[in-house]
Amino acid sequence: MTGTLHQNDKHPFVRKIESIALFTLTDDERAALLALPLQMTQFEAYQDIVREGDRPARCFAVFEGIACTYKTTLGGKRQVMAYHVAGDIPDIQSLHLKVLDISIGTVGPCRVGFVQHDAVRALLRAFPRLDDVLWRATLIDAAMVREWMLNTGRRDAYARMAHLFCELVIRLGVVGLAPDRSCEMPMIQPELADALGITPVHVNRTIRDLKEAGLITLRSRRLIVHDWEGLKAAAEFDPAYLHLTDPDPA
Amino acid sequence: MTGTLHQNDKHPFVRKIESIALFTLTDDERAALLALPLQMTQFEAYQDIVREGDRPARCFAVFEGIACTYKTTLGGKRQVMAYHVAGDIPDIQSLHLKVLDISIGTVGPCRVGFVQHDAVRALLRAFPRLDDVLWRATLIDAAMVREWMLNTGRRDAYARMAHLFCELVIRLGVVGLAPDRSCEMPMIQPELADALGITPVHVNRTIRDLKEAGLITLRSRRLIVHDWEGLKAAAEFDPAYLHLTDPDPA
DNA sequence: CGGCATATTGAAAGGGTTCAAGGGGGGTGG
């Protein structure tokens, strides 16, 4: 996004940071980021990475696959409130808030890298400009939840679903995973139901409607958008809330 | 909350900060907070303080009354996603994100104090520990939105309404505005509808049900909780997400 | 070629909406 292309830009960490920062990273800053000691871990589908109530001493970044933030009702009903793609650091908040108010789990298979809080704190002390970038990343995550809130509160199932697909295609596009507005989409229908606040059965019918409207194809975990403008219109989608430098990266 | 009682603790700013900080403020820190140059402004009910798309050069704190964060659909439907009470600083995010993705308006009459970003930045540079407090305040705001999201997505109107009342009573309790679990509640029914993602008519019927269950009284903008345990149970309310030091301050 | 998870569809029920009309309550002016 910003700056010139070094080969290290392939690193999701750096890619994400550069897409958010309001300045170009110095070589030192980039090197320090890449030097963070990571404990890479592979998760299977539908495993929790961290859980509500945890008091983590580390946070993690997604390298491959998709994770989701969710909360559950005492009655066991689940609400997904964000998806996390390569480069995202979903629980930076644990740096400042001791106990987690959310759980983060995988959707499909997922590779993540854990970093000790101490290492992050040392990095931020050494490179204060990165602190601002983390702020921005966190605030953008919060903005996304707010847009989801508007979505669940004030749009019908059809528009909600369309909105989710729009966001996904855009965000995966940022990290190069949605060429031609088509992407891998590991979520099964009950999973989408939890994200949209509707039932699995209704997810099915809504997807059918979107297909019949000629907006998308969805088969074998692959989403293809046929009519981007139509999908955006159905969703009333405006990417402003994503705070992107390039609002249409696919 | 934390620390001993100085007379300055009456200042909502300080009160809120102390309820969030993990340490006791030094006299210098407290003095610096109180020395922030404020431009006090009185708003009437249903006015916007800031609007989506704005690029503010200042942020503001609520001193009296209640404000709310909301977004609107292109079709004009409104979703309220947070209420702000005395001591809250709803738009600190504008320090880091140039353009606002939300609007913040008043509910009843409301007195707020504006502070220039530069003044805040200078304060944080001089007292780095306060930076951590602001982080925590912001993250707690985000946690509240997530709980609201669970609420809207996965609970029925009855539980949602109960949950909102629980949160209000607790949060107003923190700043001393809900003795005996009773408080002023300036929101009219259509306003509550926008916060819960339902229609005004249904708000009315839901309030009636809560009254008939003997949980609350609500008349002339005054909410009285008769059966706190019952209300919490109806809402499945767990105050953990508020990250309070005292989880039951009313 | 099973077998199990996921997707699909039908029919009936329900929570919430919509439209429409009637009933307070409190502030203002006479």
Place this chain on the structure above:
DNA sequence: CCACCCCCCTTGAACCCTTTCAATATGCCG
């Protein structure tokens, strides 16, 4: 001090989006 009026609240009835329950189909993997 009372009357009037403007909001706001309250209630009824029909409708609709979404849920629920239940059954069938499809696809993938060993």
